[in-house]
Amino acid sequence: MPDTDGDLQSLRRDLKRAAGMLMSAGSLLIVTHIDADGITSGGIAARTAERLGLDHRVVFEPKLTEDSIELINCSGHDLVWICDLGSGYVTEFTRGNMVITDHHAPDPRGPCGEGIVHINPHLYGWDGSYEACGATMTYLLSKEVDPANRDCAHLAMVGAVGDFQDSNESRLVGLNRIPLEDSRELGIAMIEEDVRIFGRETKPLVSFLQYSTDPPIPGITDDPSGVRGTLDTLGVRYREDQSWNGLDPEQKRTIREELCSRLEPRLRNRLVGEVYTFPNMPSKGGLRDAKEFATVLNSCGRYDDAETGLRICLGDPDALDVAERNRNDHRRNISVAIALVKERDMVREGRFIRWFDAGSEIRDTVVGIVAGMLCNMYGEPHMPMIAFADAEDGTKVSSRADRNLVDKGLDLSVVMGTAARMVGGMGGGHSVAAGATIPPSKKREFLDIVEDLVCAQLD
Numbered sequence: 001m002p003d004t005d006g007d008l009q010s011l012r013r014d015l016k017r018a019a020g021m022l023m024s025a026g027s028l029l030i031v032t033h034i035d036a037d038g039i040t041s042g043g044i045a046a047r048t049a050e051r052l053g054l055d056h057r058v059v060f061e062p063k064l065t066e067d068s069i070e071l072i073n074c075s076g077h078d079l080v081w082i083c084d085l086g087s088g089y090v091t092e093f094t095r096g097n098m099v100i101t102d103h104h105a106p107d108p109r110g111p112c113g114e115g116i117v118h119i120n121p122h123l124y125g126w127d128g129s130y131e132a133c134g135a136t137m138t139y140l141l142s143k144e145v146d147p148a149n150r151d152c153a154h155l156a157m158v159g160a161v162g163d164f165q166d167s168n169e170s171r172l173v174g175l176n177r178i179p180l181e182d183s184r185e186l187g188i189a190m191i192e193e194d195v196r197i198f199g200r201e202t203k204p205l206v207s208f209l210q211y212s213t214d215p216p217i218p219g220i221t222d223d224p225s226g227v228r229g230t231l232d233t234l235g236v237r238y239r240e241d242q243s244w245n246g247l248d249p250e251q252k253r254t255i256r257e258e259l260c261s262r263l264e265p266r267l268r269n270r271l272v273g274e275v276y277t278f279p280n281m282p283s284k285g286g287l288r289d290a291k292e293f294a295t296v297l298n299s300c301g302r303y304d305d306a307e308t309g310l311r312i313c314l315g316d317p318d319a320l321d322v323a324e325r326n327r328n329d330h331r332r333n334i335s336v337a338i339a340l341v342k343e344r345d346m347v348r349e350g351r352f353i354r355w356f357d358a359g360s361e362i363r364d365t366v367v368g369i370v371a372g373m374l375c376n377m378y379g380e381p382h383m384p385m386i387a388f389a390d391a392e393d394g395t396k397v398s399s400r401a402d403r404n405l406v407d408k409g410l411d412l413s414v415v416m417g418t419a420a421r422m423v424g425g426m427g428g429g430h431s432v433a434a435g436a437t438i439p440p441s442k443k444r445e446f447l448d449i450v451e452d453l454v455c456a457q458l459d
């Protein structure tokens, strides 16, 4: 168990109670989120049900709406298990016989009703924004039901890195350490210190280094000829299609040291930290690296195909080809979207925030990623990036911020929740990344409120 001071006893008590409910259920409805953390949660929950021989169905929801809450309340299944969702709405569930394994901020309106077991790190003294993701909470319950489910430990790690829970300390911490240690013990995962640039398994070396963003590296980031020159100077020989993980350890070390030497000491801990590899996964398809695995799942979820992601989690090899197509679409859409925002000079700057309105030009399911990437591209002064996109049920708002701002007191989940409520919408999320849905006519008013709230938090 991790060396943090959460209330393990209460957590264990609730896990036991929920496990008992699962073991005595006749049928199960699993409701989960469409991002990597939600899909891996769904995979873990489905595997758990499968091993219990429990009749079950998995439903994916981009978020909980009145309709989906209704579906849950009226479900004919014996038991409903909500993963990576639900904590913010516990007072709206009117049925009994429900289990929630989530990590989002709990409903401030009060505790849940009888017959609902609500398992959330915040309730036991762990921080759900980086010490436990939805998949980790789901995994803890799964393992409580049957220790054989420890073979899902890597899925919990994928969920955690998918939610950027490793970005705070350049490693997974808190309750997320439990699946990590389990998968190390079982030989499912290798835990190493290495550069934390995205694409260790699948990107060709030059673009791998060139697209390093956190932190940017002088003479490397956005500079392919700088990368080639550096590799030549270091005497590193490589094929054009060579991946980072295709290099031998000595070559990696040489490059790593050179990259570190170009960074201020405090930034080196962002570049180098823990990385997670799953050696038993197929070499093609991007499932060997935890971050790439998460991206594969996210690309499924964002294109209304979370089911394919679920099949991947459950080990269906055919699902990978479908995901590959999703992923190519995803990459193309993201780069087109970034180019569009830049070319049209869409980003506006206020006193404390930057924002852009993508209208119907960027899908509401990817606008958050675009906001995050743009947030990294703008340097000093650091400001949260707010993005609007048209959605079916109103205007979707996504917000992203730098960790530095969170350390100074910024909490975007509070900002989005409060500002959305004040204009008749709904919002929430995490301190570094949060979202909302608001009436389209209220954008201006919403921005003014956001600006005031950010100002007050950073004061």
Ligand SMILES: [Mn+2]
Pocket (backbone or CB within 6 Å): 037, 038, 084, 103, 133, 134, 135, 163
């Ligand atoms: Mn999550």
